[in-house]
Amino acid sequence: MPKRIFTFRCGEADRTADTVESLGIKGSNLALLASLGAPVPPGFTIATSAWREAKGGAGELPQGLRSDLRTAVEWLEGVTDRRFGGDQRPLLIAVRTSASSQMPGLAESVLDVGLTDRTVEVLAAELNDAAFAYRSYRRFIESYAGLVFDADPSEFEDLSDQEREKAGWESEPADESQWRALIARYHDYLEEELGAVVPQTPLQQLTEVVSASFSSWRNPVAASHRVLHGISENAGLAVTVHAMIFNERNQNSGRGRALSRDLATGKARLTGEFVLGSTRHGDLGEAVDPLDLGTLDNAGKADFPADFEVLWHFVQRIEAHMGDVVEVDFMIGDGELFFMQSRPARRSAAEAVRIAVELVKDAIIEEQEAILRVDPASLDLLLHPRIERGPDMRVLARGMGASPGAATGEIALTSDRAQELAAEGRPVILVRNETYPEDIHGMHVADGVLTVRGGTTSHAAVVARGIGKPCVTGAGALRIQPDARLVHTGGSVLKEGDQITIDGASGEVIEGAVRLIRPTLSGDFATLMQFADRARRMGVRTNAERPHEARAARSFGAEGIGLCRTEHMFFEGDRIQAMREMILAPDEKGRRRALDKLLPMQRSDFVELFEIMAGLPVTIRLLDPPLHEFLPKSEGEIAETATTLDVDESVVRQRIAALEEFNPMLGHRGCRLAISYPEIVEMQARAIFEAAIEAGERAGDAVVPEIMVPLVSLRRELDFVKERIDAVAALVTEERGQHFNYLVGTMIELPRAVIRADTIADVAEFFSFGTNDLTQTVYGISRDDAANFLSNYVRQGILERDPFQTVDVEGVGEMIALAVEKARKVRPDISLGVCGEQGGDPASIAFFEETTLDYVSCSPYRVPIARLAAAQSAIRVNRAGRSRARR
Known part of the structure; x- marks a missing residue:
């Protein structure tokens, strides 16, 4: 039979190898403190093994446990020189329940066990303090009856009020006779109303309290908590018993x-x-x-x-x-x-960083331990503004916190209006039913984004995280009335121009302007990042296509750009019109004429990115989305486009109809566009190469761009596009008389590309896993529609978490691991990275480390999170002694 009871006193303690599991949090804590020589009240802990032997308090305690309890009490009597129920110096004890983790619903502490109608008078005489002794007895009866008899605490309050009115005392009885009268009322109530009697034998009191504490493991609150957190029903609880400390007695307590x-x-x-x-x-x-x-x-x-x-x-x-x-x-x-x-x-996130660094400075822990002490996800709180909450704050609606941070601004119901307000220097919250690629310009100037529909992987969420803007999605209680320029919020109606505040962490939409607390990155933060950089193996790049994003990412320690989405460069001002002109052109000649207008814009963009990155890798993805995303949608936009491009509206409508697809995300996009319209690839390749030459000349160092071909599933697709890229490179070399290097690779985002990764690696010099689309195609789920049902999957336990937020190791992860293995067999030096949103998710990064990818790429504001998570993952993999395929 396992040992049932473990004693502790200052300087010594019985302990087990699995202390917390056997003795619970309270018992293991007191045992630890005692073993360190700290002054602790002497006592003992009844282990979880005894709970299992007692079948969780179902019925009387086993005889063996009762016998051990008597022995433990005798030991405590000897240590304290007091007697349980003694006529002099009575021993009083406290009984506290705990499990191996914090658990609501367990029995509350019962104090002053050992007080009876007789020992309370002995204690009063010993302390010369009758009020204190009887106050303690009153508390014991109330807590004992509540635990053992399930008595209603309010009944004791009523009895106390009745006795006060009868005897005329104020806050408590004034003398011993009044105290005795109150205690007698308590006893009468319990016997007459509940048919129960508080035992006058201390050992019986203790036995009943232990039994009732054992039974609390199965009360509804505790049971629900165990189910929710996956705690075993058989884990059980422990009960710690120790000598009472009269810490409420006098000015010396x-x-x-x-x-x-x-x-x-x-x-x-x-x-x-x-x-x-x-x-x-x-x-x-x-x-x-x-x-x-x-x-x-x-x-x-x-x-x-x-x-x-x-x-x-x-x-x-x-x-x-x-x-x-x-x-x-x-x-x-x-x-x-x-x-x-x-x-x-x-501690808060900032305090966690500060303390971890100070503990290293004081030589208490090593750098690697400091790295493991800080939750990477908590760094979000240090990188974004947060709300200073007050009692007058009024929440209008709640959605999903899709991008962290908080923002206050005026409501703008269109991206154009957002631009107008921002141009006047006014803070803006862009409010839309949902966002589309053509809303990029509005999102960039807005302080925050709020959508009625969508989830945490919707267009609004992904873009907002990428540009570091707070975002709330799925605020279904809102209703936008666009013609009237109004937003209905249930009991309120807001006009365009009214101020609101959004919290991208909690998902709250708040009325009016709320004071924001701005983040500050202390020296300790930078020091922790230095620790992380020394420990991590994987590189950390950023997803960025605009200069301010690239600069922000560099300030956060990004080691290059892992994904530049060129389509995001085409939605503003003259660019969108040139793009529409290209799409509406009747032939290749017309398309090339329009692309000639885009060429200098693209070249200028790339020059600036190359200069900001100063020789670090820049991976540029060729045009990816279907062309219909660039065309106008509303009647007003169609008319405006027709007028600007000097074509009939019917031409615009016919082209819109021709490009319409049933499932555009699986349709005419990615490398398929490049094969249909190679002139687009040629324009982008020329812009990249000419920008690389120009930026290299300015800096005095060669720029080596990485060109990524999206949505490849066949090697021949990549062959076709790479031939066009190489041809343009040869032309630019001849025209400029200058040789340059570049890499051509692909984004792995389709199952067939995974299966044929070895043949594709024959051509590709790098792979970048697009986890967003790979998850879509592996699951057969549209990311934009998933929010409608995936939350139910998580609530029902069908999925542990949203696979668009954290990589699905068993499915998508297996595909990534297979592609890595196949690619490295063919090309051992191939560069392998991740550029989907999961590149900034700590749990996903742990998997990418185990899979030996070379780098992750994420939005600028997640770069510090990725740096810390990559370091933690490297440390854990090394400590686990797992072998790596490649370093």
């Missing part, structure tokens, strides 16, 4: 919380607070503010009713043992200090 460091600076300094026990009861003095431990100087320490230096000594010792800033709960009973619990201190 109290309780507090101490931290080993100042969270604001990360420096080693005792901080926290202490509350005098006398402030807990009105009759013992007026309540005072907690004593701030961080402000106590040598003179102020006199206000602390125990040895302040002993407290600080053990807090430091606990920190050294745990290797982390700690938060310690302590009590003081009549001047004697006791430690009750310790834990890693709760």
